[in-house]
Amino acid sequence: MKYLVTAQEMKQYDKNTIEYLGIPGPVLMERAALAAEDFLKERFDAVKERTKVLIFAGMGNNGGDGLALARLLAADGYAVAVKCVGDMQRATKQWKSQWQTLQHFPVKTDSNIAVDEYNVIVDALFGVGLSRPVEGNYADAVKEMNKAEGFKLALDVPSGICSDTGRVLGCAFLADVTVTFGFCKRGLVLYPGAEYAGEVRTANVGIGQESFLGQEPEMYTYEKGSVQLLKRNAAGNKGTFGKALLVAGSNGMAGAAILAAKAAYRTGAGMVKVITAEENRQIIQQGIPEALYGSCRQLTESLDWADVIAIGPGIGREEQALQCLKTVVERSRKPLVLDADALNLLAEENGRMLAEELRAQGAEGRVILLTPHVGELSRLLKRTTSECKDDLPACAKILAKRFHAVAVAKDARTVVCKEQGACYLNTTGNSGMATAGSGDVLTGVILGLLAQGMDAPEAATCGVYLHGMAGDLAAGLHTEYGVMAGDIAECLIKNQNKKA
Ligand SMILES: NC(=O)C1=CN([C@@H]2O[C@H](COP(=O)(O)OP(=O)(O)OC[C@H]3O[C@@H](n4cnc5c(N)ncnc54)[C@H](O)[C@@H]3O)[C@@H](O)[C@H]2O)[C@@H](O)CC1
Ligand SMILES: Nc1ncnc2c1ncn2[C@@H]1O[C@H](COP(=O)(O)OP(=O)(O)O)[C@@H](O)[C@H]1O
Numbered sequence: 001m002k003y004l005v006t007a008q009e010m011k012q013y014d015k016n017t018i019e020y021l022g023i024p025g026p027v028l029m030e031r032a033a034l035a036a037e038d039f040l041k042e043r044f045d046a047v048k049e050r051t052k053v054l055i056f057a058g059m060g061n062n063g064g065d066g067l068a069l070a071r072l073l074a075a076d077g078y079a080v081a082v083k084c085v086g087d088m089q090r091a092t093k094q095w096k097s098q099w100q101t102l103q104h105f106p107v108k109t110d111s112n113i114a115v116d117e118y119n120v121i122v123d124a125l126f127g128v129g130l131s132r133p134v135e136g137n138y139a140d141a142v143k144e145m146n147k148a149e150g151f152k153l154a155l156d157v158p159s160g161i162c163s164d165t166g167r168v169l170g171c172a173f174l175a176d177v178t179v180t181f182g183f184c185k186r187g188l189v190l191y192p193g194a195e196y197a198g199e200v201r202t203a204n205v206g207i208g209q210e211s212f213l214g215q216e217p218e219m220y221t222y223e224k225g226s227v228q229l230l231k232r233n234a235a236g237n238k239g240t241f242g243k244a245l246l247v248a249g250s251n252g253m254a255g256a257a258i259l260a261a262k263a264a265y266r267t268g269a270g271m272v273k274v275i276t277a278e279e280n281r282q283i284i285q286q287g288i289p290e291a292l293y294g295s296c297r298q299l300t301e302s303l304d305w306a307d308v309i310a311i312g313p314g315i316g317r318e319e320q321a322l323q324c325l326k327t328v329v330e331r332s333r334k335p336l337v338l339d340a341d342a343l344n345l346l347a348e349e350n351g352r353m354l355a356e357e358l359r360a361q362g363a364e365g366r367v368i369l370l371t372p373h374v375g376e377l378s379r380l381l382k383r384t385t386s387e388c389k390d391d392l393p394a395c396a397k398i399l400a401k402r403f404h405a406v407a408v409a410k411d412a413r414t415v416v417c418k419e420q421g422a423c424y425l426n427t428t429g430n431s432g433m434a435t436a437g438s439g440d441v442l443t444g445v446i447l448g449l450l451a452q453g454m455d456a457p458e459a460a461t462c463g464v465y466l467h468g469m470a471g472d473l474a475a476g477l478h479t480e481y482g483v484m485a486g487d488i489a490e491c492l493i494k495n496q497n498k499k500a
């Protein structure tokens, strides 16, 4: 597990480290600069004579890190220059102290620095202290850095990227590598920040879990290779691994049902039954002969049969779909995954009473998982899609609280959260998964995990992770251009736990 922190959390952990653990701020700054220096030496020591480093320093402690880095590199024989941006009178105490020390080292700091003479550009304008859009001299400096040739390193956060949301505030530094200090910031993982950050290296500067003092970060992710499936019972039979009921696929939309059913089987469910439109009987039986088939008339008895239920992929928004949803909500209390049109129906005026009923069931303890993409989420929350996209973790939390459910808010970086506790941000997957039907596969994966007895939050986080890993494997086979949802289903579980 890897923590992802906000600016506020990071500042609190800095403060705790200094005030409670007794490690002075200048020590932390020195370690931050040493970590950045280590990285640069790893890359450039072999070509030190030809390496000229230009550091753009703002007036906060991020700039202070930059000044300390300039000193360390100069002491090590590198050609270094620093370009200060901002009013030195207003610099932080640590910055001023670094500036005084720097005067004893051979670092160029005068105002006529020709940027194109330098082949390494270091951005130390703003870190987690960025509080408003980058404008004026600062924006000019960011543009100058971006225009420069050569290797680009950001200290802590690329300037202009919001540490919490990954949004660009005004304009932002486009880094090849970001060395971030203590813990990885959310904005380095969320888009577009992730693209601006380039490769992210998290450096240990002496701020660790001891600095939480009971306040853990509210977001985490899994690193590749760290997710475990439930141990498979060697003596198990198909009943042991769960009966999964899937209500999916209206007339002409049988593909959604086939993809989700296949994914549930590929994830390990013992039995999968598909309830779908009568017209789909033949195509389902040919497309996935391993699945049991039922028409909508057999829904009620199938609810009794099932251990877990999913509804939504390809069901449409017609009256029959609404009736199926009504039956599933009212006639059963079993764990329920709602996706796609099931969510759209709940968001419509017609589905309002059902949504109320579902909320009440959630409050009474029914296990509910909602898996909206940004469009579905916006309809459920009655917000614009850009509002949802701009702060997906916050919107996912609202949804989880509203339905007393596990919310899986899908996007390039999917968020999973419960009513209470930390959110999971997924980092597996790729743009090849932005293809019709890949959400149906995810529904099947989560259903398959639930069928085997995984608890709901774990099935959601593990499911999203595995789905993304399968997408990465599929992209390895077919490229990000060529991935189709069926490929993702085929790649599930294959080598999933191999470290990348
Ligand atoms: N506090 C600590 O002990 C440590 C802090 N470290 C560094 O310190 C950084 C945080 O330092 P600060 O809190 O001083 O913040 P920053 O250095 O990120 O910048 C904040 C300063 O920029 C100004 N500012 C913010 N947005 C602006 C904008 N758009 N235009 C113009 N000015 C703007 C603020 O008013 C403030 O003066 C971290 O990112 C990290 O690089 C590291 O040295 C590790 C230890
Ligand atoms: N750029 C991307 N990077 C990683 N994952 C992505 C990307 N785009 C889409 N996905 C994933 O693909 C799935 C798409 O789901 P959804 O939008 O419901 O598709 P559909 O409705 O076509 O089945 C989600 O799990 C989402 O997280």
Ligand SMILES: [K+]
Binding pocket: 062, 123, 124, 125, 126, 127, 154, 155, 156, 157, 158, 159
């Ligand atoms: K920076």
